[in-house]
Amino acid sequence: MSLQVTNISKAFGGFKALSGVSLEVPMGALVGLIGPNGAGKSTLFSVISGFMPPDEGAIGFDGRSLDGLNPAGRARTGLVRTFQVPREFAHLTVRENMMAAAPGQTGESLVGLFFRPGKVREEEERLAEAVSEVIRFLRLERVADEPAGKLSGGQKKLVELGRALLVEPRLILLDEPFAGVNPVLIGEIMERIRELNGRGIGFLVIEHDLEALTRLAPQLYVMDQGRILTMGAPDAVLADARVREAYLGGAV
Amino acid sequence: MDAYLAAIAIIALIYMLLSLGLTLQYGLTGLINFGHVGFFAIGAYTSALLSLQGLPLALTIPAAAVTAGLAAWPIGLISLRLRDDYFAIVTLGFSETVRLVITSEKWLTNGVQGIPGIPRLFETISVGIGAQLAVMGVILAVTLVAIYAMRRIVASPFGRVIEAIRDNEEALQALGKDPAGFKIQVLILGSALAGIAGAFYAHYITYIVPDQFIPLVTFYVWMAIIIGGVGRVSGAIVGTGLLMLFLEGSRFLRDIVPGVSEVEMASLRIGVVGLLLVLFTIYRPQGLMGDFTKR
Structure with a gap:
């Protein structure tokens, strides 16, 4: 393999x-x-x-x-x-850049977004945690909420x-x-x-x-x-x- | 005077719906749509023609949204294969084609003579300020729903993805997401909003002709969102408000500035808007409400 x-x-x-x-x-x-x-x-x-x-x-x-x-x-x-x-993604924050990458999000469909808000919120919370972990791992905490376009x-x-x-x-x-x-x-x-x-x-x-x-x-x-x-x-x-x-x- | 103000407010709200649609398409997703007025026209003619067949407006206005949205679908399929600048040209061509078709297909649209006697909203209420306010209330309610939906979209995973498409489409593909479906949905949604705006316009003006659907309408909407701030819902609202205030307000300016004829004033107005646009692009490209980064 x-x-x-x-x-x-x-x-x-x-x-x-x-x-x-x-x-x-x-x-x-x-x-x-x-x-x-x-x-x-x-x-x-x-x-x-x-x-x-x-x-x-x-x-x-x-x-x-x-x-x-x-x-x-x-x-x-x-x-x-x-x-x-x-x-x-220059105008998105570092955090949002990473959240955008995660696969299979219910809130990425308009139907899911408007008709399953509970599920979307729950997924977002879980995803935010996973992203925080990656941000910590990469030592990007200080710029996590900066727009990515402004980074070095x-x-x-x-x-x-x-x-x-x-x-x-x-x-x-x-x-x-x-x-x-x-x-x-x-x-x-x-x-x-x-x-x-x-x-x-x-x-x-x-x-x-x-x-x-x-x-x-x-x-x-x-x-x-x-x-x-x-x-x-x-x-x-x-x-x-x-x-x-x-x-x-x-x-x- | 009250009736005059109500009239301005109604037109401003109609333009606000158009601006919200373009904000979704260009501001958030980066799709350069120069043919917005085409979908506005499709909405106006759809609702006008259906209502003259006796259908209630409660059905014809949603029908206008559906036909305008469906018309955007093939445009969306084309957009997936074209670079930004070519897509802009195609959409401009589309809206001009729409105008030529409604000019030529006299059996359906009565050509250049246009369609008179389109039913008003709340026709049963006697004409006057009461009817005006009722119409304004309905359009305001629809606009507020659109604003609410837009804000929900901006704050959602869907909003994140379309902004990622705007910022770098290939990077998104490299992360396993196909931009195609998102772009088509955005085009359909924004065009459906333009269709609703067109329907309200037809039922408010009660008389539509092809000449009302020239590219200038599209560019007024572009001006509004550029002045207000591209990519922000509040930018669409503020920009449209300011543009309408200026376009209408400048009518009175003629009373103050002597020696300017009506015709000259009309040209002057567009000239000033153009100058404003240049100044904004140079000195405040993010618009009044934008800071380029935060929502």
Whole structure:
């Protein structure tokens, strides 16, 4: 049981963004995906999460094909993505951002809202508690009732992670969780990811900051120019001549 | 004078219903509807024609809401496939199409001659201030119900989701929710409100012609919610009130400002509204009631 990406190709005009990419993330694993800018990492995330159809290839999750599902359908299987540039609901508070993410709310239907107010209130109370817990876990208490648009870049990344947690995820696709985040907060975010992974939630983390990711993920895939270069434990991967060439342009 | 004030209040309430519908669609959900007047027209003609067939207004006004809401359904389906700006153009085209259809289909709508003699609300009450106040009371009651429902929606999980759609639709999809159904419901609901407004308008004015349903009506509603504050129920109320006060009040301004003819004044009015709009967008884009963040 795993996320299974098989032979994915995607071209934009003449530019091959992805050529025959395959990778596998076992359930509950913490896997990194590194590569220089423009390697195709974010494109791969868009294909996996259903925002972009691939030209070729197949995606399977937990033994089931995702190929016919739209982004929302894929998220409902427990495969939830975040975005490289945070996409917070800017005018909603941090708390509301997370509450909006929870599935199966009676009050999201107009009928439920007007004709089952008791049930809606009860669900809202329960949801508010669950959200408070996530906010505490992510250390966002101080900004919980601020509009998310006013937060710093790093805090927004945490809000995105918090929202993903409310969806009851089994595997989270994190797109550059450390980009533009101050070093102290990077350590915090890493700590949270490890804790969540300890609770059984899997992660596939994109990062082009090699150093940060090698500290976090016990297993790495390396991409360059739309292909998977290699995979393995961080030490082995970093020792690989092809990886050094991709990153350092053959200078080493 | 009392009758005149009552007349202004009635028109203001009708515009308030329109503003509430657009607040739901644009202010809360981010749908750029430039064809609001189309649904207003559908409501007006539906209720007018049915009432002239002898149906009681208690049936024809809800029927106006239903037809306007149903007309929004296909528009909603289209909206799911279009980017915001294209959707705006489509809705504008829709409302102009509605106007052209009611102009051309003379067998049904009597074309440019329009429909005269539409029954009033409370026709049995003798004409005069009593009848005016009764009409005003009914429209006020409906407006209050609409305001109550809107406030309930804003404070609900449904409201949270449509505001999330406005702020970032793709992020919502990434969380497992399909915006499609929400957008369609919002379009239908807002258009049904416009339909009710149209019905009240027809039964109040008692004479409707296609020329009353030009895009300017849509843009008056836009002006009202921009001045009042987009995305806030109170903004729709305050903005509509102020716009109506200005549009009507400026009639008297002509008595004070010498040398301005009636025609010039009409153009001047629109010019001033335009200037206000520009000033608001520059200096107070959140509107009078808005602070951009809190409800």
